[in-house]
Amino acid sequence: MSTRAQQLLDWYDRERRDLPWRMAPGKKADPYKVWMSEIMLQQTTVATVKSYYRDFLQKWPTVQDLAGADLDEVLHAWQGLGYYARARNLHKCASVVTREYNGRFPEEEKRLLELPGIGPYTAAAIASIAFGAKATPVDGNVERVVSRLFQVEEKMPKAKKQLAELASTLTPEKRAGDFAQAMMDLGATVCSPKKAACGICPWMEGCEARLKAEPTDYPKKEAKKPKPTRKAYVFWLTRKDGAVLLRRRPEKGLLGGMMEIPSSEWSEADITKQEALRHSPASALLKELEGGVRHTFTHFHLELTVLSGRVNGNPPVNGVWVLPEDLKDHALPTLMKKVSKHALTTG
The missing domain is CATH 3.90.79.10 (Nucleoside Triphosphate Pyrophosphohydrolase)
Incomplete structure (x- = not known):
C-alpha cells in the first residue's frame, strides 16, 4: 500500500464521520443501504439525506419491499429531495434487482452500470464500499481533493477525465471501500470548497496547491453562464x-x-x-x-x-x-x- 493511501486511511480510522448508512469498522456493508444512500446523496447534502434515509429504510427495509411499493408512494416519500428522476429510477432499479437478481445486487461495476439510475460514480461506490472491489468513485469532493493535491490547471468540466484518472492512481488494492469514504470525508470536512484546513490534512506535506498556490483556487472552473x-x-x-x-x-x-x-x-x-x-x-x-x-x-x-x-x-x-x-x-x-x-x- 502506498504511503499516501496509508496516511489517508490512518486519518480516516481516527476521524471518520458517523453516518446512518456507514457500517462500524470491521463490519460488512449492506449493498442495499449503500445504494440507497448514494442515490439520495446525489446533489443533496448529508444533513438533508439522513432523515429521508431512515424513513425509507423504515418503510422499505429490503430491496424487495421497495420493489413492491407503489411508485406514487415512493415519489411522495421523496418530496424535498428534488431531482425526482432519481426516485423513479430507485423504484425501477429495486424492481430489476428483485426480479432479475433475486434481490441481490451484482458485485461487478460493469453489471451495476446496467441497472436503472446507476452511473459510473454510484457503480464504483457500491462496488468498493459494499463489495471491497478496487474501484474509485469520483464525486465533487474527490475532484476537489485531487485537483488540489496535484494542482490540476485544466478547468472544469473538461478536467473531469484527468481528475478521475489521477484519483484511480491513489486507490489501494486493500480497503478500497474505506479509502473511497475517506476521500469523501476529507473533501467534505477538511478540503472544503471555500476553506482548506491544511493544518489538519493528512496529505498536507505533498499537496501541490498548498505548496505552490492557493488551494481554494482549485478546481479551476469556467465562468458560469447566466441562467435563462x-x-x-x-x-x-x-x-x-x-x-x-x-x-x-x-x-x-x-x-x-x-x-x-x-x-x-x-x-x-x-x-x-x-x-x-x-x-x-x-x-x-x-x-x-x-x-x-x-x-x-x-x-x-x-x-x-x-x-x-x-x-x-x-x-x-x-x-x-x-x-x-x-x-x-x-x-x-x-x-x-x-x-x-x-x-x-x-x-
Whole structure:
C-alpha cells in the first residue's frame, strides 16, 4: 500500500464521520443501504439525506419491499429531495434487482452500470464500499481533493477525465471501500470548497496547491453562464366543492411522474394570457392573481402567473380533483407547493 493511501486511511480510522448508512469498522456493508444512500446523496447534502434515509429504510427495509411499493408512494416519500428522476429510477432499479437478481445486487461495476439510475460514480461506490472491489468513485469532493493535491490547471468540466484518472492512481488494492469514504470525508470536512484546513490534512506535506498556490483556487472552473428565465401561466381550477384539479406530468423529463397544477408550456419567449388560455384543461372564467411564483431549477429560472377560476359542473378532464386539505397526500414537487400556497392565500 502506498504511503499516501496509508496516511489517508490512518486519518480516516481516527476521524471518520458517523453516518446512518456507514457500517462500524470491521463490519460488512449492506449493498442495499449503500445504494440507497448514494442515490439520495446525489446533489443533496448529508444533513438533508439522513432523515429521508431512515424513513425509507423504515418503510422499505429490503430491496424487495421497495420493489413492491407503489411508485406514487415512493415519489411522495421523496418530496424535498428534488431531482425526482432519481426516485423513479430507485423504484425501477429495486424492481430489476428483485426480479432479475433475486434481490441481490451484482458485485461487478460493469453489471451495476446496467441497472436503472446507476452511473459510473454510484457503480464504483457500491462496488468498493459494499463489495471491497478496487474501484474509485469520483464525486465533487474527490475532484476537489485531487485537483488540489496535484494542482490540476485544466478547468472544469473538461478536467473531469484527468481528475478521475489521477484519483484511480491513489486507490489501494486493500480497503478500497474505506479509502473511497475517506476521500469523501476529507473533501467534505477538511478540503472544503471555500476553506482548506491544511493544518489538519493528512496529505498536507505533498499537496501541490498548498505548496505552490492557493488551494481554494482549485478546481479551476469556467465562468458560469447566466441562467435563462422561462415563463408560463398556471391554472388553479376549482369545482363547486372546492376541489383543485391536478394532473400527472409525463414520466420522462423534468419533474417526471409527479403531480402538478396544470400550466401552459414553459418558454423563454413571452406568452400572452390569451395564448395561454388555449392550454387550460377546462373551461372557466379565469382571473389573474396578484404577484406570481418564482422558482429556480438547476439550469433556469421559472416565473409563473397564476390564473384562478371555478369550473361549472363536473366536466371530463385529464387529471384528478383534490380537496386543498388533501394536497399533502399527493406527490407535489416544491414548485407546485409554492403555487398552491400562493393560490390559497391570494385567490
